[in-house]
Amino acid sequence: MPHDVLVLGASVAGLTAARRLAETGYDVVVLDPNPTGRSAAVGHGVAAVGHASTIANMAHAYGVAAAREHIERNIAGMAEIETTADAVTRMPLRDRSLPGADEEENRRIVALFREAGVEADLLVAPDGATILTQALCVDPVAYAQSLRSAAVSAGAQVVDSVTVTHLVRREGITRVRFRDNRAWVREPGQTTGVAVIDTLGISPWGRAARVGPVQWVPVVRGVPAKRRDEVRLEADSPAWMVRPVDDDVLVLGQKTSLSRIDAASEELRSYAADRLRATDLEVGRLAIDPSDHGRPIVGASAIPGGFYARGNGRGELMNGTASGFYLFGLLSDYRASANALPPLSQLRAATARLWRR
DSSP states (O other): OOEEEEEEOOSHHHHHHHHHHHHTTOOEEEEOSSSTTTTTSOSOOEEESOOHHHHHHHHHHHOHHHHHHHHHHHHHHHHHHHHHOSSOEEEEEEEEOSGGGOHHHHHHHHHHHHHTTOOOEEEEETTEEEEEEEEEEOOHHHHHHHHHHHHHHHTOEEEOSEEEEEEEEETTEEEEEEEESSTTOOSOEEEEEEEEEESSSOSHHHHHTOOSSOEEEEEEEEEOSSOOOSEEEESSSSEEEEEEETTEEEEEEOOBOGGGHHHHHHHHHHHHHHTSOOEEEEEEEEEEOOOBTTBOEEEEOSSTTEEEEEGGGGTOHHHHHHHHHHHHHHHHOTTTOTTOOOHHHHHHHHHHHHHHO
16 A cells, blocks of 8 residues: 655655644655664754845735735744754844845834734844744754654654656656665665655656755854854845854855855855954855745646655755645645645544544
C-alpha cells in the first residue's frame, strides 16, 4: 500500500509539514540526500514577526491584506518554534531594514504589527526610524535535531543519505526511486506515495517553481569588543543582520551574486572588524533561493499529487516553518482545499487518530 505523503528533503519546511501530517494520522516518509540534520541546519536561526523591508515589499506588491497574512503566519510560526525547540532565546529586535528608514512607512508597519497583537514601538532619530520588536533566536543545528526528533516522535519515517533518481506519476500514485549514498550499498530502492512534497527542487514542479538564480549571502562570525544583547537589521551598510551567538557575534551581509560574493565577503569582514571591533573572524557564505517579495514559493503543481516549497522557504527558519504549515493545510483540510489528500487517506488518518486516543 502506498504511503500517504512522501517528502523530498528533511529541510525546515519538509520536517514541519511531515510532523504536522504525521500528528494528524497520515503515513509520511521523508527522503533526504544529506546526513542527519544537515538540510535543516541552515540559516541565521532568527525568527521574527516580520522584517520592515519584507512587509513593505509585500504590501506594495500584493496589498495590505497579504502583508497582514504574512505577519499572522509568522506569529503562528514563532509559537511553533518555541514549542519545538529545546532551547530558544527571546531578544530585542532593532529593525532598520527599510531602505531610507522612512518614518511614515515604518509607522504604517508598526500599525500592522499592533493590529495583529504584536508589541512594537517606533524609535525616531535624525538618521531615520527604527522598529523595535522581539525575535526568537535558536541554534540552527540544535533546532534541526529538535525538529527531526519531533517529526519522528509524531510517526514520520525519516530516511537520510538517499538521493532521489526518478519519479513516475501513474493512476494517482507517484513512484519514487532512489539510491543510497553510502558506497557499500549498491542496490537502488523505491517507494510510492499518494502525494509528494518537494522541498529540494528535484521534481518537475519543484524546478518550475524557481523564481530566479541562486543568491549569495556573505557571513562573518567573530568575538565583538562588547558583548551584544540584541538583533539588528540594517539596509544601508554591508551588514543585513547582526545577532549575538553566546559571546560571539554573527553578521550576515546583503544578498549578492556569485560573481561578487568574494568582494562582498571582504566588505563584511572589514565592517565586522571596524564597526564591531570583532576579532577571531571566520568568513563564510550562504547560498539561498530567492523568494517572491519575501513570500516563500509554496503550493500545488499542475501535476496532481505534486507539492513544492521553494525560495527561502526551503530551509530558512521562519519561511521554512510558514511553508511547512501551508503545505500541511493544503494536504489535510479537505473542506477548504481542492488539493487535499483523497478520501482513503483521510479515512486512514482518522482511524489512526482514533487508535491513538
